[in-house]
Amino acid sequence: MRIDVVTIFPDYLAPLREALLGKAIDRGLLEVAVHDLRGWTHDVHKAVDDSPYGGGPGMVMKPQVWGDALDAVCASPGAGAPQDTDTPPRLVVPTPSGRPFTQAVAEEYAEEPWLVFACGRYEGIDQRVIDDAARRMPVDEVSIGDYVLVGGEVAVMVIVEAVARLLPGVLGNPASAKQDSFSASLSGLLEGPSYTRPEVWRDLAVPDVLRSGNHAAIERWRRDTALERTFARRPELLDDAELDAADRAVLDR
């Protein structure tokens, strides 16, 4: 997968090259290029924003600068385009007013050969940039949660990590992604509690069933605790979960 990020703070994306993702890049599983938006400014002050039409607080990012940047970065075929394709990238624009970024969206993005992320700052990017790009490529405005950040960079870090860990070969043990919260094998439920040695720690013991070696009982316990935790913390997830009679018996306890 090829990932391009356009931002006025390229150094903010440096952590993408650390740890697991850094290793995935070194191993060629992932290619990441970060571009400084100011490289496409036209004036001596390198202005990227201007005051909003209609008045109001804050500034809006200029369409001309973003237009030139995305023309260059999203050119297909072009420098960044994955080999042997003239398929345009999917443009992802983090914004508080976007559709929710969920595990399902992460799985959708993990199938894409090429993602370009546009990091907004200030009050956002002139809407015509997104409308113009949508004439040439799929565009997604997404939010990582119901709160507002200062810019899109942190949201891009979250999205890239959630997507990259799903790519084949990135996680040491691919089975672990299968057991994640929100995963299909857990029917979209939250994961239950985990334990490791010692058996007793500060007078708190590991649940006996987990040391029983009875895999059917362990599987049942894990599902029951996932159901209980989901009911307690995120009951709305139960609406879409496929629950059997045993599951419902747990919830009716």
Ligand SMILES: COC(=O)c1cc2cc(CO)sc2[nH]1
């Ligand atoms: C959950 O918050 C976000 O996903 C988010 C993305 C962006 C982009 C901003 C600047 O226009 S503020 C902001 N918040």
